[in-house]
Amino acid sequence: MEKLLTIAGSDSSGGAGIQADLKTFAAHKTYGMSVITSVTAQNTKGVIDVIDLPGEFVGKQLDAVFTDIFPDAIKIGMVSNEEIIEIIAEKLKQYNGKNIVVDPVMVSTSGSNLMKSSATRTLVQKIFPLADIITPNMSEASVLSGIEVKDKEDMEKAAKIIGEFIKGAVLVKGGHLEDSADDVLYIDGKIHWLKGERIDNPNTHGTGCTLSSAIAANIAKGMDILTAVEEAKQYLWGAINAKLDIGKGRGPLNHLYNI
Ligand SMILES: Nc1ncnc2c1ncn2[C@@H]1O[C@H](COP(=O)(O)OP(=O)(O)O)[C@@H](O)[C@H]1O
């Protein structure tokens, strides 16, 4: 069985973060492990508070995992500050972590900051060089590319700009487009549009976390990056389309729809 590691924040409502990642790993019939970076008090209506774990303790969790069960692929999600980012980079290099998918989580859809803006530079300098693929949404792509990303043309431009300064692939996600859910992948100097039929469902909490974890699970199974992203997008589409309706706000996905 493939072994997967998520390095991310905890979402008490179970819809995003570590919880979404572990559910996605299980739905892909892989073995999931977790290194928690921050704990959020969060529900379907928003983020109430956040506590970041000390960097040293994040490091100890990484030591515990890597000295026992070596992961076949790693997903990195919420990394709130420079100290946490630096220790993750150091440990991934020390243990030679491979097949790394980075979801550069900055702000939750409900509008809360999940990463200090001062940490963006450290993320780009220390973690991006280790990534096989990064998966920004449109607003994250704006921050990373320096251009405003508001439509598909901008998504493609941003993917190319970011792709010029990182060695891995770039997937700019179009979940916040109005009339489609198309994503664009820039890999090896080529653009691939991944078409997505937009589902009329307000319950999309954790879509970004789910997609990046599904990509990591597929890479661990030996798929190339383009196939891993295509398959992950299909899995995510099914989980949104199963229309679970839990909570008083923007509810979570149904990870059990094809089990
Ligand atoms: N209503 C929807 N119908 C179909 N796919 C969606 C929908 N909303 C988001 N997606 C897909 O979910 C994934 C995550 O996208 P996005 O919401 O932009 O990321 P994030 O959660 O990081 O903001 C993308 O593949 C996007 O196309």
Ligand SMILES: Cc1ncc(COP(=O)(O)OP(=O)(O)O)c(N)n1
């Ligand atoms: C702990 C934690 N990590 C990440 C997110 C963001 O989740 P994501 O799937 O990117 O998107 P939204 O659910 O915010 O649309 C989070 N909320 N909490």
